[in-house]
Amino acid sequence: MPPDPGRASAEADIPTAARVHLAHAVVQHLAETAGADVLHLKGPAIFSGLRDPERTSSDVDVLVRPSHLSALIDAMEAHGWEARTDFETGSPFAHAANWWHPHWGWADVHVSWPGAGLPAEEVFDELAEAGATQLIAHHACPVPDRIGQRLILLLHYARTPRGSDKEWAWDQGTEAEQHAIRALAARLDAEVALAAALDELHLHRDHPDHDLWRHFSQGGDRVSEWRARMTSARGVRARVRLALGMVRVNRGYLAMELGREPTRKDVRQRQRRRIQRAVADLRARR
Structure with missing residues (x-):
């Protein structure tokens, strides 16, 4: 998460781990008040045994039902949360935006999860179907079930391949659990991103998303990234939006x-x- 001049004020009074737990509960309370469906992801939302217990979280991650986004954001902003980035510029996948609260710190609100190609509303339904909950700061917070959490961690690992998430979410899973993860990835149209996490991208060479996930899982320069994103984009409108984004400055991140x-x-x-x-990258490729 980019640095923020107000961040110290949120961490000065409450230890980070306690603040993050409380912030999850606060966001869940606001979601319930607004009638918005959310799923809590990563950090204290993860079930025991699925992530290295030594790892800590510094912010709240929630996936909101896309049709409920406005209700959740209205409730958060009415209670002192400030938008710091928007969905269009918050990430290369336009999937999340960052909110800041002077007491509770950061909250990343996701309307989709990168790697899942199914429409976002259907992805939410699939991940929420089990009705699982995790007690965070003594508040019951909806979460994906254990297989859903494993897949979420693996898809995140595919675009930020560091740490031990693959070891805990995949390598330590049973054969039956790994089969269930693959089945869920197939239902969510997330097989290419899962392949990137598992070093199996060679099985999807002809897929339009292959180069995109190769870039995020293996690295590359900005030229290769934009070329891969353009190949992956569906439709003329998406490609035009991408072309404009190549030179657009993210004012939110710049402000932070x-x-x-x-x-x-x-x-x-x-x-x-x-x-x-970009010009330097192009010259370096000659």
Whole structure:
């Protein structure tokens, strides 16, 4: 998570682990008040045995039913949460946006989970179907079941391949659990992203998402990333939006980096830097 000048105030009074637990409960209470369906992901939402207990979380991750997004955001903003990034620029997958609260810290609100190709509303239904809950700060919070949590961790590992999530979510699973993970990935159209996590991408060479997941799981320069994203994009509108995004500066992240609202000059300088970096990458590929 990018640094924020107000972050210290959220961490000064409450230990990080306690604050994150309480923040999960706060977001769940707001969701219930607003009538919004959410699923809590990662951190204290993970069932015992699925993640290294030494790992800690610094923020709240929730997946909201897309049709309930406005209700949840209205409730959060009415109780002091401030949007710091939007969905369009919050990530390469346009799947999440960041909110900040001076007491509770960060909350990442997801409307989809990268790697799942099924429509987001259907993905939410599939992950919520089991009706599982996890007690966080003495508050029952809806979560995916154990197989759903394993897949969520693996899809996250596919785009940020570091840490021990694969070991805990896959390697330590039984053969039956691994079969169930693959079956769920198939239902969610998430087989290519799962293959990236399991080093099986060679089985999907002809899939339009192959290069995208190779980039995120194995690395590469900005040129390869944008080329892969363009190949993966479905339809002319998506490709046009991507082309515009190549030079668009993420004002939210820039504000967090600078510790203030960026000026036009700041945006122009960052835009120039993005273009220079792209040109350098192109020259390096010759």
